[in-house]
Amino acid sequence: MQFFFEVLIGGLLSGVMYALVALGFVLIYKASGVFNFAQGAMVFFAALTFVGVMELGVPFGFALIVTFVAMVLLGVATEKVVLRPLVNQPQITLFMATIGLTFFIEGLAQGAWGASVRGLEIPGIQDEPIAWAMDNWGIGISKFDLFAAIVSALLVSSLAVFFNKTRIGRALRAVADDHQAALSIGIPLQNIWRIVWAVSGFVALVAGLMWGARNGVQFALTFVALKALPVLIIGGFESVAGAIVGGLIIGAAEKLGEVYIGPMVGGGIEGWFPYVMALLFLLVRPEGLFGERHIDRV
């Protein structure tokens, strides 16, 4: 039983990390109706830029700011070069454009900073079990995982405040609701999109730092980001809360599946288990747990 809880908690904590990536998808989808496949590449780009800037001998905080500025620039450029010319195109076209963007950003990141695997250290946080939890409950919880969970919780709550309490947040929700209505009451659509892409760039930066510190900064990060897709399916594309809950479900199910179902079929099922789970989930609830139900009209 203890082992079960250890696996479960490990899964939930890594699920938090998936949720971090999924959050970036949700933000953009909510505001602009674009399913941004390039979010994973943005995570990779952020992590690589951060490590690259650090290697130049820049202190941690400053590197963070530089990377943030780079992400904002990337977001603004994307809005200007890719999205604006594609306004009013079918969603599938926009989706395919973001697949192109994925390749572009991956090439750009590796071209600028090189393709070698690097380590990323967040000062003061090691990937080691917490002694207190070990002593009292006998369950190994990694300090790093806990730290990641706290950071995500902070990020989500500040995003929630931002969305619900500020003027920009209200404008964002208005745009998400109805582009045309928002435009007609004078909300500047383009500005809002730029802000959303910048915010999701920031989320990508946080996710990139977390994943980079955990697995090293390498190309495989983009595959981790793909795991955010089943998270979205389970949580629903339009819901921030859904991204979190979906992330937790996927994280826990993936680890439990690997440990308990994996041996029956020869292991290594982590790679596809979330997708198949999402697929089965879709058959029951096509709009996800928290997604909006769409009514088709002719």
Next chain:
Amino acid sequence: MLYREAGQFKASYNEDQQIFPIRQDRIAIAAIIAFFYLVVPFVASQYWLQAILIPVLIFSLAAIGLNILTGYAGQLSLGSAAFMAVGAFGAYNFMLRVPGMPILAAFVLGGLCAALVGIAFGLPSLRIKGFYLAVATLAAQFFIVWALTKFSWFSNNSSSGVITAQQVDIFGYAFTSPEAKYLLTLAVVTVLALAAKNMVRSSIGRSWMAIRDMDVAAEVIGFRPLQTKLSAFAISSFYCGVAGALYAYTYLGTVEPEGFNLDLSFRILFMIIIGGVGSILGSFLGAAFIVLLPILLNISMHVLGGWVPQGLASNLELIVFGGLIIFFLIVEPHGLARLWQIGKEKLRLWPFPH
């Protein structure tokens, strides 16, 4: 002057229903086919046949498959490489386990295996659309590659799932030279491409397009979404499966499941975006473009000499691919095939465009 329809009257139903209703088109197609059958094998070097023409043909076939699903039936798929893998491993196993199996029958059976798998993974498309479906096809991509690697039965217990294609033998003639392999590939691709060209303008093709353009409306006027979508999945996967079998037997010879990864799926998707979504001709143009682009980039790197740093070359390929996709989607969403069509319109009106 040359390209005129004036004076070509359709006097019978047969004439009206030809695949290529304009005489110049028929002549051009016949000339192109004759050129690729009769001239190319004698003039092309081994390198051209083996490294360019055969892969272009195979990828064209896979692109036609994806185009049927995405371009005509409107169901986005990110798992075409996995269906190619099913075709390749299916054909391999039929050759291996059934004594005296004719190779072409093995290709067809491999394609049918892919079609069955395609139907299984296409079932969710009845309830889900768009991005959700794209993610569902990712499940197919990862699951199939994993299953082919994990269960060694598929690869006859070889390590890490690598299979070596048996020799291609038809009626005692061994297809070993690049020319023979090229002709075999060309023959399969010609037959299937003409079939596809015919299919998309028949009732089944029109039902796909109706579902693509507005599925609810199509359902209301009497198309059955179940049969229409699943037939698109089945036929698309069949094409991808046959392409996969050719990929193993006439192109590489030795393949492993990991070779059919997500990257290959994306590559096929790029082919149809650049070539033209919803166009058979576009599938060929796109495949040729995507196969030739890295080679051209390489050559231009060599020409530029040491000016470009070593590591940048492969990344430049990614950047150029990504940039081109965005460029095409913005400037010409219907791809190279549309450019060809515009050219045809111009020719038709020339020299009096008003």
